[in-house]
């Protein structure tokens with residue numbers, strides 16, 4: 001029973017780290033939005049998305065993780081980032 005409780009506590013700590021890293025990634029999405037706005041670039045960059053996804057899939061494979069599942073997770077992260085940037089774009093366009 002001690003093993004189970006300890007291992008679940010370890011899982012909890014890792015989940016908290018994952019959430020903090022997602023928060024960091026989202027904060028960067030905001031900076032990237034400002035960078036792209038300053039350069040006159042559009043929010044969506046399909047080539048960059050393909051690069052992010054292929055990097056994640058390659059690293060997942062190296063680490064022995066299921067590449068399809070990891071790709072789904074990163075697709076969600078990218079979609080969160082796009083949603084955030086579109087939200088910021090809406091705010092910037094307020095009268």
Ligand SMILES: O=C(O)C(=O)C[C@]1(C(=O)O)C=C[C@@H](O)C=C1
Pocket residue numbers: 029032033036043044045046048049052077078079081082085
């Ligand atoms: O690199 C960018 O331009 C981003 O906005 C970040 C990001 C991502 O989440 O990785 C999100 C949207 C873009 O279409 C490409 C990549």
